[in-house]
Amino acid sequence: MEKLYEILKSLHPDVDFTAQDDLIGEGILDSLDIVTLITEINSAYDVSIPAEEILPENFCSASAIYDLITRLDEA
Amino acid sequence: MQFNSIPFLLLLSAALILYYCLPGRRRWYVLLAASYLYYLAAGAEYLIFIVYTTAVSYVTALLLQRRADAENAELEANRDALTKEERKARRAKGKKQRFRILVGGLVLGFGMLAVLKYTAFVLSGVQLFVPSLRIPDLLLPLGISFYTFQSMGYLIDVYRGKAQAERNPLRFALFVSYFPQLLQGPISRFGDLAHQFFEERGFDGARFRAGLARTVWGYFKKMVVADTAMIAVQALVEQKLTGAYVVLLILLYSAVIYGDFTGGIDITIGISELFGIRLKENFDRPFSSRSVKEYWRRWHITMGTWFTDYVFYPLSVCAPMQRLSKWSRAHLGPALGKRIPVYIATIVTWFLTGLWHGAGWNFIVWGLLNCLCILVSQELQPLWLRWQAAAPRLSSSRIWGCWQAVRTFLLMGLIRSLDCYRNVPLTFRLWGSMFTDFNWGEMLGSLTKLGLTPADWGVLAAGILVLFTASMLGKREPLRERLSRRPVLLCVCLTLGVIVILLFGSYGIGYDAGDFIYGQF
Numbered sequence: 001m002e003k004l005y006e007i008l009k010s011l012h013p014d015v016d017f018t019a020q021d022d023l024i025g026e027g028i029l030d031s032l033d034i035v036t037l038i039t040e041i042n043s044a045y046d047v048s049i050p051a052e053e054i055l056p057e058n059f060c061s062a063s064a065i066y067d068l069i070t071r072l073d074e075a
Numbered sequence: 076m077q078f079n080s081i082p083f084l085l086l087l088s089a090a091l092i093l094y095y096c097l098p099g100r101r102r103w104y105v106l107l108a109a110s111y112l113y114y115l116a117a118g119a120e121y122l123i124f125i126v127y128t129t130a131v132s133y134v135t136a137l138l139l140q141r142r143a144d145a146e147n148a149e150l151e152a153n154r155d156a157l158t159k160e161e162r163k164a165r166r167a168k169g170k171k172q173r174f175r176i177l178v179g180g181l182v183l184g185f186g187m188l189a190v191l192k193y194t195a196f197v198l199s200g201v202q203l204f205v206p207s208l209r210i211p212d213l214l215l216p217l218g219i220s221f222y223t224f225q226s227m228g229y230l231i232d233v234y235r236g237k238a239q240a241e242r243n244p245l246r247f248a249l250f251v252s253y254f255p256q257l258l259q260g261p262i263s264r265f266g267d268l269a270h271q272f273f274e275e276r277g278f279d280g281a282r283f284r285a286g287l288a289r290t291v292w293g294y295f296k297k298m299v300v301a302d303t304a305m306i307a308v309q310a311l312v313e314q315k316l317t318g319a320y321v322v323l324l325i326l327l328y329s330a331v332i333y334g335d336f337t338g339g340i341d342i343t344i345g346i347s348e349l350f351g352i353r354l355k356e357n358f359d360r361p362f363s364s365r366s367v368k369e370y371w372r373r374w375h376i377t378m379g380t381w382f383t384d385y386v387f388y389p390l391s392v393c394a395p396m397q398r399l400s401k402w403s404r405a406h407l408g409p410a411l412g413k414r415i416p417v418y419i420a421t422i423v424t425w426f427l428t429g430l431w432h433g434a435g436w437n438f439i440v441w442g443l444l445n446c447l448c449i450l451v452s453q454e455l456q457p458l459w460l461r462w463q464a465a466a467p468r469l470s471s472s473r474i475w476g477c478w479q480a481v482r483t484f485l486l487m488g489l490i491r492s493l494d495c496y497r498n499v500p501l502t503f504r505l506w507g508s509m510f511t512d513f514n515w516g517e518m519l520g521s522l523t524k525l526g527l528t529p530a531d532w533g534v535l536a537a538g539i540l541v542l543f544t545a546s547m548l549g550k551r552e553p554l555r556e557r558l559s560r561r562p563v564l565l566c567v568c569l570t571l572g573v574i575v576i577l578l579f580g581s582y583g584i585g586y587d588a589g590d591f592i593y594g595q596f
Contacts, residue, residue, distance in 0.1 A: 051389035
């Protein structure tokens, strides 16, 4: 999880990702951020996030993103 | 058949009466018949193209669904016999097979759009080298870009398992051809729209009133603001006037496109509300956006999300792109490496967005300039954060916010003017003239030579003021929603709206500016 926070922080140093649960709705993560984030996650966690998993509910908070990584890793 | 024509209003009235006379489960037949009548009125020769797209999407989706069901049944039957790796391998194999079916459907669907819309454009390029080449005059069916994109989006959703394939061909035909949105969108998703056609529901008076208010509001935007301003825009474009006139064109064309497109969508959504159907919003006060990125989250939302979900994301996270990312990180460093997939996908997406709008260099340059603005603003993000830290009060003040909105409005207006001149070198020359020809006095003195009388200018200014005021007052909740809760006040406003449209709208004999701009895309 710490690794994920580091990645998110590198995208938006001004945001406290531990306290945010609507990253998409509030416009904190846009499409460019999400692709950068996926590229970083794929490289850091050795998973592959497919396009069909790019849904607001999977990227609305740090914990939702972490759940997605865990699910894909176990699949 | 335009939205502001008598035949359309007659068709709509007949459809509404029949719709509410029939029992709930049969009402969708009325919508299907009205949709095909509407399309037939545009030209019987166009019918074959919408039937083709419907058939291709219907069959491909069924094949995809059949394959997915068989795959799931097989995995379920062998649940205990297969190891985790074997299940994974079978899923991957099945996905590959479904992907081939999907690609076949997409090629057939987009192929027809490409042939009809882009053949002349491609051949005109070839003609530069082969002057004897003859360019065929192909039909461009009404709304083809919209219904093709909607149908292909449905195919991708079925492939991804986000939608179940529709087995009834007539029901599916209604999803493709639903007449209020056929001409200019919004581009609906199957999961959002289709089930609403077949739900049994009673007549909802409040919803009907809200729909009526929205429809009249849309007609006001289109006929009083957009069509009035369009007369002056056409004069400015025809005369290729320079300097201050270009600034005037940018401002007027912003009013035209806003009134025309948001007005058209208001009519579409309003009419759908009359039938009890809720469509996705396509605009969210776009001219208050503070950046180009934000503007594209608020303008033509359904097209933006279509390109994001079906082009940008799949392209940026696909295996070759991720391999390229790994390679570029290793060879070009992490900072540049991670940008490569984002930048390539952004450029491709905006190139295609430009091409979707039309087969012409002006549309391609328009798309790429939008892309350039977004990427430059992305690169300047660290600078912006530093500026925010250095001047926290100013950067969060209302004045700064207003400046950002005005700057974005002007920038988008400037890029949009490519759509008016439809000639890239000429547009660039005219942009340059804004900084060399300071003919403001001459421009202000010749406003009445642009096809509008002083009274027309007064109506236009008042119309724009009404739009601006309604937008500001409707920040939290649209005014029409508030009005729909007060039936008497709503009736007064509706009557006033209709009177204003009849008195000041552009219509009648000799009037020829009524085509919706997005209907041509």
